[in-house]
Amino acid sequence: MKKIIALLFLALTTFSPDTEAKPQKAATLMQPRVEPTFWWAGMHNPSLQLMVHGSDIGSSRVIIQHPGVIVKSVTSVENPNYLFIDLDLSKAAPGKFDILFQKAEKTFATSVYELKEREPGSALRKGFNSSDVRIDKKWNFWKTTIDLFLDVTNWYVAKNPAIPEYTFKRNAANTAFETTDGLSLKTDGSNAIPTRVKNDDPFVTPTIGIIIEF
Numbered sequence: 527m528k529k530i531i532a533l534l535f536l537a538l539t540t541f542s543p544d545t546e547a548k549p550q551k552a553a554t555l556m557q558p559r560v561e562p563t564f565w566w567a568g569m570h571n572p573s574l575q576l577m578v579h580g581s582d583i584g585s586s587r588v589i590i591q592h593p594g595v596i597v598k599s600v601t602s603v604e605n606p607n608y609l610f611i612d613l614d615l616s617k618a619a620p621g622k623f624d625i626l627f628q629k630a631e632k633t634f635a636t637s638v639y640e641l642k643e644r645e646p647g648s649a650l651r652k653g654f655n656s657s658d659v660r661i662d663k664k665w666n667f668w669k670t671t672i673d674l675f676l677d678v679t680n681w682y683v684a685k686n687p688a689i690p691e692y693t694f695k696r697n698a699a700n701t702a703f704e705t706t707d708g709l710s711l712k713t714d715g716s717n718a719i720p721t722r723v724k725n726d727d728p729f730v731t732p733t734i735g736i737i738i739e740f
Contacts, residue, residue, distance in 0.1 A: 555633065555634065555635055555636050556580055556581065556627075556634060556635035556636075557580075557635065557636065557637055558578050558579055558580025558583050558627070558635050558637055559578070559579045559580065560576055560577070560578050560579075560625070560637050560639060561576070561577045561579075562576075564639070564640045564641070564642055565615070565640075565641055565642070566620075566641065566642045566643070566644050567594075567615060567618045567619060567620040567641040567642070567643060567644070568620075568643075568644050569615065569644075572614055572615045572616035572618075573598075573612065573613070573614065573615070574612075574613045574615055575610055575611065575612050575613070576610070576611040576613065576625075576639075577608065577609075577610055578608065578609040578610070578611065578625075578627075578637070579607060579608055580607060580609075580627075580635055581607060582606050582607065583606075583607060583608070583609050583627060583635060584602040584603065584605065584606040584607065584608055584609050585602060585606065585629070586609065586627040586628060586629055586634070586635065587600075587627070587628045587629070588600045588609075588611055588625065588626070588627060588628075589625075589626040589627075589628060590613075590623060590624075590625055590626070591623065591624075592618070592619070592621065592623035592641075593617075593618070593619045593621075594615065594616070594617035594618035594619050595613060595614075595615060595618045595623065595641075596613065596614040596615075597611060597612075597613060598612040598613060598614050599611075599612045600612075611625075615641070618641055619641070620641050620642060620643035621640070621641060622638055622639065622640045622641075623638070623639060623640075623641075624636055624637070624638055624639075625637045625638075625639055657680070657681065657682065657684075658677060658678055658679040658680065658681055659677075659678050659681040660675060660676070660677045660678075661675065661676045661677075662674070662675045663675070669740055670738065670739065670740040671737075671738070671739040671740075672736065672737070672738055672739075673736065673737040673738075673739070674735075674736050675734070675735055675736075675737070676732065676733070676734055677732070677733040677734075677735070678730065678731070678732045678733075679729075679730065679731040679732075679733070680728060680729060680730050680731065681730065683728045683730055684728055685726045685727070685728050686726065686728070691722070691723040692720050692721065692722055692723065693720070693721060693723055694711065694715065694718040694719060694720060694721070695718070695719040695720070695721040703718060703719075704719050705717040705718060705719065706718075706719060
């Protein structure tokens with residue numbers, strides 16, 4: 527009887543849940559920071575450079591598999607925690623994709639990147655520009671310097687778009703407002719004909735000045 531009890535005790539300790547092998551959790555992949563955080567497909571300039579920041583990310587191999595996205599170059603710098611990826615997006619399709627970072631054929635980091643679809647008509651938007659040019663003529667004397675200058679803002683007469691403004695349409699003689707019913711303009715403007723005011727005329731501002739230093 528004592529032998530049977532001993533055998534049962536041995537069996538229970540052998541198959542105790544505490545001694546069972548537990549499955550190991552998969553290692554969590556590092557998620558480095560990528561700047562810019564997103565971009566758009568179909569931009570006029572198809573080149574895009576991504577700056578990646580993560581622990582020892584600089585010596586990794588980069589893999590991207592997304593329709594039209596071509597990795598032109600991967601550049602590491604002196605700081606091992608930074609990496610620069612140059613992409614060609616000339617034929618890239620909008621959508622999300624994974625950027626994989628590998629070492630010794632094993633992926634140790636990943637980042638989800640998104641190429642957004644551009645809104646209709648966004649390519650027609652105009653940028654702002656107000657470049658200027660300056661011409662100086664200096665005369666240096668013993669203790670005095672005279673500087674005569676000409677500064678021209680928006681020297682090449684660029685049109686800069688502004689916020690649209692609206693008013694009521696006037697007649698050809700500019701003596702009264704036109705109305706939808708042919709009557710005089712009502713005080714609440716309910717019979718007026720709205721029209722957009724052109725607000726993108728170029729402005730050129732010349733400045734002539736003199737500076738005396740002594």
